[in-house]
Each structure stands twice: as C-alpha cells, then as structure tokens.
Amino acid sequence: MEKCALVTGSSSGLGLDISKFLLDCGYIVFGGSRSGTDLEHENFYDVELDITSEDSVEEFIETIREFTPHLHLIINNAGICEMGPISDVTLEQFEVHLATNTVGPFLLFRHIESFLIKNETHIISILSTAAHYGYPNVSAYNASKFGQLGLLESLKKEWKDYKIRFTNLFPGAIDTPLWDKMGSKFSRDKMLKTTEFMSVFGFIVTAPDTIQFPELTFLHKEGFLE
Template sequence: MVDDNQFALITGTSSGLGYEMAQFLLEEGFTVIGVSRRGTNLEHPQFIDILCDIKDEAAVEEMYELIGNHTDKLHMIILNAGIFEMSPLIETSTKEFADHLTTNVVGAFHILKHSNDFLVEDETHIITVSSIASRKGLANISAYSASKFALNGMIESLREEWSHLGVRFSTLMPGAIATPIWDEGDMDLPRDQMMSVDDFMHVFQMISRSPKHVQFPEVVFLHKKGLFK
C-alpha cells in the first residue's frame, strides 16, 4: 500500500490496459484520476472520472482545473491513451495518419505540457505506454509506428529537460496484448500469439512499485512466439 494522498493520473482508462492499471493502483491505495472520451465504468470512492479528449489542448487545460479541485500533486502520470489501426501505407488516409500523431503524440504532449504545477519534485513517476512498434517497424502499421517512435523521442528529450526536477520516466514497449484495441477494423490476428492483460500487469506492477530512485527508460517485452509478420 502507498502512503495516504498519493494521486495517479492515467489517460485512457475506459478500456484495456488503462482500466486494469486504474484498478490496480486503487488497490494499492492511490486516488486515481482516469481520463477518456467515453468515461470509465469503475465504481470506487477513490476514483475520479474525467471526460476529456486529449487531442484538444483546451480540454486538457480544463481537465487540470478539475484535478486542481482535488489535489495539487500528481505522484504518478501514466501516458496510456492511444489509437491503433492497421493498413498498408498507400491505403492509409492522411486523416488516419494524422489522427495517430495527434492522439498518440500530441495528446501526450498536452498532458505533459500542462502538468507542471502538479509535479512533485524527486517523486513524480511518468510512465509511458509506448509499444514495441516504437523500436521496430512492422508491415501495415506505419502511422502507429511513426507516432510511437515520436512519442519515445519526446519522452527522451523531456527526461533530460526535467532532470533537475528529480522526476523519473519509465517507458513500456510491449508487443501485442489482447485488448479491445484489436477489435477495430480488419485486424483479426491470432490471439494465442498475443500477451494477456495479466502479462502486461505483471510488468506494470513491478515498475509502479519500484524504488523512487529507479527509472526504466526502455522496457521491451513480448510473447515468446515473437512478432506478427
């Protein structure tokens, strides 16, 4: 259990990994602020649900105003919200390509840019849910891969920029995990080659409980059957 009054902000709690991380951190004793467009169906006295499209900077500023009614400290910030669609590059619309960048990179930029007043020196842990696709290009995911490579670049730069604050940055780069992200469109890939949400949580729990002086810049993990061809 964590000390009283520890706050965690998680983007993308309405589904998948964000929902599971929220549940786990509530069990650990955090007050969890969950952010999504649809809202999060999670009943818990220490869960605060905020509807926000992270692509919209003004909405993110409003989100921080709402958070300010509860706390001025965020001990953990989890950049998790993201979109993923598969298509060959020549069939990818400019809008689809831009949507990946606007959600997966610019959305995270908005969250970080306006987090300043809530950072706790020598304490805040910023955990980014990137992807193995941020390290290795795979066929038919050029938009997603471009967005996750860019996300890592932003985080690596900010780790240097904010080093004087003593905040720590950890970045998870998982392979495929069976979550609803795979339900959209034409992405019927074999689930037995994907990790489970429990597999992901095994890694997340270790990182979230790690000593305050330790950060994990690149945590790559995947199913032993390897990546999709």
C-alpha cells in the same frame, strides 16, 4: 500526503486495468477518456478527456487541480491504432494517429509540470515495440509512437532537475479491445494477456523508488507479430 495518480485512456484495456490496480494499491486515481467507464470506487474520478484537444486537456488538468496540487504517478497511456497498407491510409487517419499518440502526450506534458513532485513523481508511458521497430501496414501508428518517444527523450533531459523517474514501456501485442477494432489476421494466442502486462506493470510501480526502469521491452515468447 495521499498518493495521486493520473491515467489517460482509463475507459478501456490497459488504462482500465491500470486504474483498478492503482486503486487497489491505495492511490486516488484521476482517469481521463472520451467515453468514461462504469468503474465505481470512492477514490476514482472519471474525468472527460479528449487528448487531441488542448481545451479538453486544460479542463482535465483544472478538474484535477481542484482535488490535488501534486501527482505521484502519471500514466501516459491513451492511444489508437489502425492497420492498413499506406495507399489505403487517408491523410485524416494519419493525422488522427499523430494527434492522439504524439500531440496528445505533448499537450498533457505541456500542462502538467506544476503537478510534479521533486524526487518523487514517476511518469510511465505505454509506448509499444512499434516505437522502436517498424511493422508493415501500421505506418501511422509507427510514426506516431516513434514521435512520442522523441518527445519523452527530450522531456527527460529538460526536466532532469526535478530528479523524477521516467519509465518508457515497449510492450509487444496485448490482447485488449484495441484489436477488436482492427480486424487483423493475428492470433490472440500470440499476444500477451492483460494479466501478464499487469504483472510487469505492477512490478515496476511497486518496486523501491530508488530503482528506475528507463526502458523495458517485453512481449509474448512467440516473438513479434509479423
């Protein structure tokens, strides 16, 4: 059976690098995003996905089903982050964070169960240190990532009879296009490079499948951005 992977948020940053890495490893990759990517590879399927919309998630899943009934790897990665003091955060901004970072993974997992392969599927979620620790001026992001963690912790137990692996990654700041949109004061020199993130990700994906990494926090040696 050919190995198939799903990557949400494949148009940019970590999702794009993860997709390229998995293609190099021989996976067939189904990438989902709103804007798509120029990435061209015979095993890459660039599929439109707005993870905040259940109709879009269902269409995404049905497109994948035309090619495969199984997924060996599910990379739950799509996410947004905006910064600002809570008095400046609008209700709409807060709700968009929840819709993307919490409700989005809920919609994905709600429709993906039939693709799980007993004893084999590996679900890797790119959470953030912000799913464990509170940071100032990212209330919406913090709340949405804590919420996503709660969803995953429940799902791990609900799906325990599948004997699949869940890996929750909690990286600190990584120098990706996410930061271009935020206009933050933080130095990119104190963020992980995407190559550093990928060295950890690659280690996890290529490790023997008898090993599980339930949780992994990793960040630049300079520490948390605060």
